[in-house]
Amino acid sequence: MTKTSAKKRTQATPSIRPIRPPMRGWLGRGRGGANYVQAPDEWRGTTVQVCGLWPFSIGSGTPMVGVPLGRHITTGATLCCDPISWFQRAKLISNPSAFVLGKPGLGKSTLVRRMATGLAGFGVMPLVLGDLKPDYVDLIEAMGGQVITLGRGRGYLNVLDPGEATEAAHRLRAQGFEKQAQEVLADAHGRRHTMVSALITIMRSAPPTDREETIIDRALKVLDVQHQGVPVLGDLLRVIQEGPQEVRAVALDRGNDLRYKEITENLEASLIGLVGGGRLGETFSRQTTRPMRRDAPVVYDVSAIDDSEMDLQAATLLACWSAGFGTVNVANALADAGLEPRRHYFVILDELWRALRAGRGMVDRVDALTRLNRQRGVGMAMISHTMSDLLALSSEEDRMKAKGFVERSGMVICGGLPSAEMPQLNSAIPFSRAEQDLLIGWQDPPAWDPSTGREAEPPGRGKFLVKVGGRPGIPISVQLTDAELSINDTNKLWHSQSRVGSVAMAGAGGGAA
Template structure:
């Protein structure tokens, strides 16, 4: 027998040599006929038979039931008084325990407590008391914000909803003993020139604080009128028109005794006083002044009931806002087909509401009223942003200084595409800044197409993105009942703070919350 070797053919006719090679030992050459010496055999030790035990995943082997995934043990939280018998057996928590209890973490099972005010004020986890909530319709965006509003009310924070379109929050505010202001065609009026209690509060303040509060009220009214004109036209007023409006408002405050309305502002412009003609640059020609102010007069007439926005802004405010209780502006009477009126109503509610909060904070700074904090809910943000070019600046001016005002804020929309579908690149970048400036971002189920846009603002891992995409999966048909099953992602949310790992959480409603969270009330028992 021969073996082929890289250096040639080597004969192998010695069985002893082959046995030694199999043992990995080099054979020594011996005289012909002499056998290789054999090693003495080792004595075998008796085999120790140990009893079979289960591993940490269970019994191994065929049919034994070993598991490939070990489910996390259930966790409970409580004070040392509540769980005194279990006190020695404690474990560190993986989720923050400061704030409103939202639900259980989907990864560790621990309770997640989360709201923008508690995480900013007490836990020091975020630098800005605001949150941006994203998610497809029907997955519970309003529900998680209602949970936070309810919990913050228990902490002494007043939730205020500046424009409830469905309504999603009116029942909750009523249950908390708050104020629900109804607006709509023939249902209520909101005067954007109403300074609220600014003048009465300013009379109680020192000189410097008085000037600051009155200047703030003047700026809000000017911004509100310009915003309504933007919604009506689809474009913002020109610089000269805003200057005319600014001067006309100052003249109106000097001449008018009481609270003016838009009709009074129009009358001042039509009177053509010298101060207005000067800023209009009519060059001493009255006909030129009429030509310059013609479009402005036409827009104001359209806001007095003769335009598509109706008469909701033409009359005195039907119900002033209270500062010491939860408040909801219910604009659900406005039909979804009237998108311009909806956007105008939201902007007017925001301006009026933030004005009332400024009065409360000015009085608290002077020691004339107790300090109050507010949780402001701005739902359906996309409706305002799409109503006209330049409205992003108006919203940005209203929402930028929430930390200095002692106000927590929740801004809600469906997808990032709502913010990036604006006509100009400048507006898109400003709208994107709403998400970037938010202290935390809470996302429900979103389609895969949204992930690149969201990831450019809030860094997410691939596992987090897959989880959010899975939550947007459509529900399966329940053939046993002949109806659609609940969506897989119903009540699931991802809480992200900057570049930190996201916290997936599931929100379950308590029996006390079921009635105030019924957004399908008009469908009977649905």
């Protein structure tokens, strides 16, 4: 073929347009090209329901067992995740607990509130045993649960109150479960003994002696026999002061009144400090203002206690934990006997760093809870800011125990964290370099929004990385529903201040006019 004929044929052959347009349509004037491709609608269903839609159905790529927590940042797939469901149903973790880490203001409490809300729908009772901010009062109120307020002049918690143990023991005995009834009463006695010893430890900054421990134990038993109704610390003090024969026998006073008074003098002084309104006030010296129930969500609101009162915070948190887990044991005993349905509880320990620093013995208490939650039928969520908070305790022994909280957790959920945290975090849970960079990027400060003159949304707000052991982390974004927005405002006091300020400014402007 000559060049001339080839040229003529090229000119004669019209350009062939593709039968199907490209993804964004044909470009050009009047041809319907689009700069933005709208995402198609999505529906979710089981493989049985959507099998006829092949090949238009895709797998989620993330576990779908548990509370819908958020969407995968890369794929958009929904992640369902909570420590109880992943332990009980999915068998993905060996311990029903989660540890949440992240800088303030990025949504850690909001994430745990989402878990608590979803688990409540599954029949799991949320227990917030010490809300220091408070962050969970609105949530528990919306669920129709109990809000128990504690603090100076606001509420009292009697550490000698056995709670629902006495009633449960009567029910067990009536049904022929004598052994179980004795176990319930023995557990209640042990908790009361432990709490009295803990309060004395906080008062003295040193634990009671072995002899004093024995005296407290025997005095409580005498009190249970002699006292009608629920005793208080003042009744325990009176028994020790009167010195019945059972107490004198364990005090080894040798029949000498003067010797008995010398032996019990320090113990008596400590109890007077607890009863008479020392630095712990009268919080534990009166009858419980509002007893806790086992059949409803509960939050202990201790936000009225100032951060400067570290001893009172420590004592109150210990008392809340003792009352809460005592109620859980009663529920388990009744369920084991077939007298009530089995209940599971989701215990939330928010601001854990404040609890650990609140006083001596707090680390050991949390350590015991994290080791026994599986046997108690209890899921747990512990929340703190950084690993440095856990490793800033006074003794090396406490620091190693606190690090173990993260290592033993079934899952670790991390928000934005500074780069200095990565070596400490990586020593507890392995993180890849890409995962570390992701967490570091989420803690960056927000940019200014020139259109509004205010700060934009922080880049890491609502974003978390879910880690289970050495598996790759799942990055998710948590978006609140309209129903959740009203119970997830942790800056109410600032909004009130802004409104008052706006009214004042408006009034000032009106006066000037």
